[in-house]
Amino acid sequence: MKYYKYAKKTKILLTYTVATLLSSCNNLVLMHPKGQIGIEQRTLILTALGMMLIIIIPVLIMTIIFSIKYRASNKEKKYSPDWSHSKKIEIIIWSLPITIVTILSIITWQSTHKLDPNNPIVSNIKPIIIEVIALDWKWLFIYPNYKIAIVNEIVFPKNTPIEFRITSNSVMNSFFIPQLGGQIYAMAGMKSTLNLIANTQGIYKGISSNFSGRGFSNMKFNVITTNNQEEFHTWIKKVKTSSKQIETIFDYENLAIPSENYPVTYFSNVKNGLFYDIINKFMQ
Numbered sequence: 576m577k578y579y580k581y582a583k584k585t586k587i588l589l590t591y592t593v594a595t596l597l598s599s600c601n602n603l604v605l606m607h608p609k610g611q612i613g614i615e616q617r618t619l620i621l622t623a624l625g626m627m628l629i630i631i632i633p634v635l636i637m638t639i640i641f642s643i644k645y646r647a648s649n650k651e652k653k654y655s656p657d658w659s660h661s662k663k664i665e666i667i668i669w670s671l672p673i674t675i676v677t678i679l680s681i682i683t684w685q686s687t688h689k690l691d692p693n694n695p696i697v698s699n700i701k702p703i704i705i706e707v708i709a710l711d712w713k714w715l716f717i718y719p720n721y722k723i724a725i726v727n728e729i730v731f732p733k734n735t736p737i738e739f740r741i742t743s744n745s746v747m748n749s750f751f752i753p754q755l756g757g758q759i760y761a762m763a764g765m766k767s768t769l770n771l772i773a774n775t776q777g778i779y780k781g782i783s784s785n786f787s788g789r790g791f792s793n794m795k796f797n798v799i800t801t802n803n804q805e806e807f808h809t810w811i812k813k814v815k816t817s818s819k820q821i822e823t824i825f826d827y828e829n830l831a832i833p834s835e836n837y838p839v840t841y842f843s844n845v846k847n848g849l850f851y852d853i854i855n856k857f858m859q
Contacts, residue, residue, distance in 0.1 A: 604779075605617065609779060610756055612757055614756075615756070616690065695770055700736065702736035702737060704719055708743070708744055710833075711746075712788065712790030712791060718811075719845075721811055723811065723844070726839060727797070727839050729799065730800075730810045733774060741760075743762050748760070748785050752780070752798050755771045757769050760785065764854055766854055778799050780798070781798050788833075819841065821844070821846055824846065826846075827849060
C-alpha cells in the first residue's frame with residue numbers, strides 16, 4: 576500500500592515535470608531552426624543531451640528507489656553498516672561515464688571543425704556578402720555589392736549562402752540569429768566571419784547576446800528571408816529610393832552617435848570601403 580502511494584506521487588511529479596518541459600520548448604527558438612547550420616547545431620545539442628541523460632535518468636530513478644527501499648522505517652531490508660566497497664558497482668559507475676565522455680569528445684571535435692563559422696556553405700548559388708557593424712546601440716548592415724546600408728534589418732533570399740563580415744565601432748558585442756545558428760563576437764579593430772543560410776522563408780529575430788551598455792536590451796533586428804531572388808531585388812530597389820546616404824566618414828560618425836530604439840532606416844548609397852575604414856581606425 577505504501578509503495579503504491581509513493582509510486583502515485585512519483586508519477587504525478589514526473590508528469591508535471593515533462594509537461595512543463597514540453598510547454599517551455601515551444602519558446603526555445605534554438606529547437607526550431609530554419610537553416611542548415613541551425614539544424615546541425617540542434618542535432619549536436621540533442622545528441623549531447625541524450626547521451627548525458629543515459630547517466631542522469633538512471634541516477635534519478637535509483638535515488639528515488641534507494642530512498643524508499645532503504646529508508647529507516649523499512650525493517651525488512653538487511654542493515655549493513657560496515658559495507659564499503661563493490662568492484663561491480665565501481666566498474667559500472669566509472670566505465671559508463673568515461674565511455675560517454677569519450678564519445679562526446681569525438682563528436683564535439685568533429686562538429687567544431689564541420690561547423691566552423693569561417694567555412695563557406697557549399698552551394699551552387701553565389702553567396703551574398705553583408706558587412707555588420709555593431710554600434711551603440713543599433714546594428715548597421717552594409718551590402719557592399721549593392722552599395723546600400725540598413726539599420727536594424729537584414730533581407731536576403733532563402734537557400735542563398737550569406738557571408739557575414741562582422742566588426743564593432745566601440746565595445747564588444749555578439750551577433751546572434753538563433754534560428755539560423757551561430758553566434759560570434761563583434762570586436763573593434765577586428766573582423767569576424769560567419770557563414771549562414773536560411774532554408775525557409777520567414778522573419779527571424781536577431782539580437783546582441785553580449786551586454787554592451789545602457790541600450791543593450793533593445794539592440795535587436797529583424798532577419799527577413801524572401802521566397803526568391805526577385806523579391807530580394809525588389810527590396811534592393813526599395814532601399815535605393817531612400818533619400819538618406821552615408822557618403823562620408825562624417826555621415827557615418829553622426830549615425831554612430833549612441834542612441835536607443837533606433838528605427839529601421841535605409842541608406843541608398845554607402846561610402847566605398849567604409850567597413851574596413853572602421854576597422855582600420857582602431858589600428859592606428
